[in-house]
Amino acid sequence: xxxxxxxxxxxxxxxxRVQALExxxxxxxxxxxxAVIGPSGSGKSTLMNLLGCLDxxxxxxxxxxxxxVTALGSSALAAVRAKKIGFVFQGFNLLPRLSxxxxxxxxxxxxxxxxxxxSALAREALERVGLKERLRHSPAELSGGxxxxxxxxxxxxxxxxxxxxxxxxxxxDAGSGGEVMALFHGLNRQGHTIVLITHDQxxxxxxxxxxxxxxxxxxA
Numbered sequence: 001x002x003x004x005x006x007x008x009x010x011x012x013x014x015x016x017r018v019q020a021l022e023x024x025x026x027x028x029x030x031x032x033x034x035a036v037i038g039p040s041g042s043g044k045s046t047l048m049n050l051l052g053c054l055d056x057x058x059x060x061x062x063x064x065x066x067x068x069v070t071a072l073g074s075s076a077l078a079a080v081r082a083k084k085i086g087f088v089f090q091g092f093n094l095l096p097r098l099s100x101x102x103x104x105x106x107x108x109x110x111x112x113x114x115x116x117x118x119s120a121l122a123r124e125a126l127e128r129v130g131l132k133e134r135l136r137h138s139p140a141e142l143s144g145g146x147x148x149x150x151x152x153x154x155x156x157x158x159x160x161x162x163x164x165x166x167x168x169x170x171x172x173d174a175g176s177g178g179e180v181m182a183l184f185h186g187l188n189r190q191g192h193t194i195v196l197i198t199h200d201q202x203x204x205x206x207x208x209x210x211x212x213x214x215x216x217x218x219x220a
Contacts, residue, residue, distance in 0.1 A: 001162060001193045002028035002051065007060035009046050009216075020046040021057070022216045028195060030161070033188045035196045035207035036218075043216040044197045045166065051195060052085055052164050053077045065161060082111055086155030086192075090167035092147045094139040094154075100126060101135040104154045111158065125153040129183055145176025152183055163187065165196045169203055181206055 009021040021043050028034050038044045049055040050062065053069055056077075062070050065084055069077065087093075094103045105122035113121070126135055129149040139147050148168060155163055165184065169177035181203065188194050188208075196207060204210050212219045 001030040001032070001065060002026065002195070003061075003063040004050075005061045007050065007062060008058045009043075009050065009055070010058050020216055021050070024060070024216075024218050026211065026218060028193060030193055031188070031191055033184070033194045033196070033208040035198060035204035035210045036213055037198055037201065037204040037210060038213035039199055042213045044199075044213050046216075047213065048164060048166050048195075048197050052087060053080050082107065082158060084160050084162055086158070086160040086163045088148070088151050088155050088163065088165040088168045090170040092139070092144075092151045092171075094147060094150060096139050099136045099138060100131060100142065100150045100153075103139070103150055104157055107154060107157050121157055122153070125157050126150070128156065129153045143176065144172050145179055148172060148176070148180050149183065152180070152187075156187070160192075162193045162195070165194065167198055168196065169198070169200065177203070 004024060004026045007021055007024040011018045011020060024047065036044055036047065050057055053064070057070060060070070061068060064080065069080060072080065098106070101119065101122050104125050105118040108118040108121060123135060126132055129152055131146060131149055131153065134142060134146060139150070142150065169180055172180060184194055184196065196203070198204050
């Protein structure tokens with residue numbers, strides 16, 4: 001599903017050159033559940049942005065689902081994100097004025113799916129994460145765990161083969177975090193490839209495989 005070779009990312013801050021990632025190599029098989037663990041400033045967020053086609057590397061190769069993406073333009077990258085990647089973030093990233101149903105349906109709007117079909121698919125996705133009674137609730141009317149489940153439903157709405165989760169339990173208590181991890185395990189059993197970024201050893205231990213990142217380098 002994912003194959004990256006000698007991936008590098010650097011930023012320029014005035015005359016200073018900051019190496020965020022240095023010659024990273026990683027292969028993730030289809031259907032795998034991988035955790036990338038590292039402390040703040042280790043490069044894991046940079047790696048997540050590159051895996052999610054939100055940014056491009058300075059050098060190296062990234063093949064997603066068999067296709068090289070490093071040379072794609074912004075519109076082509078947007079199409080890849082829409083069709084192949086579902087995102088789950090620590091901060092949920094829900095629009096406060098929209099209901100749970102409307103938040104989940106939003107990615108389908110950008111794909112040109114008709115309104116009736118969008119609503120039906122969003123309802124189905126919310127039912128999959130156990131929120132069929134919260135369809136019309138706004139984010140402010142939901143607990144943190146429920147908001148994260150809405151975010152997971154939104155990530156699933158276009159049936160992407162890859163789900164990227166950036167600190168998905170970081171803002172949750174232990175109980176809600178456990179429920180979210182159980183959802184990820186269920187999705188993985190259904191065939192989704194999951195890459196989870198975390199600083200929490202107990203969360204990383206629940207994945208099928210772990211790699212560590214430190215100072216922009218990956219370690220087994």
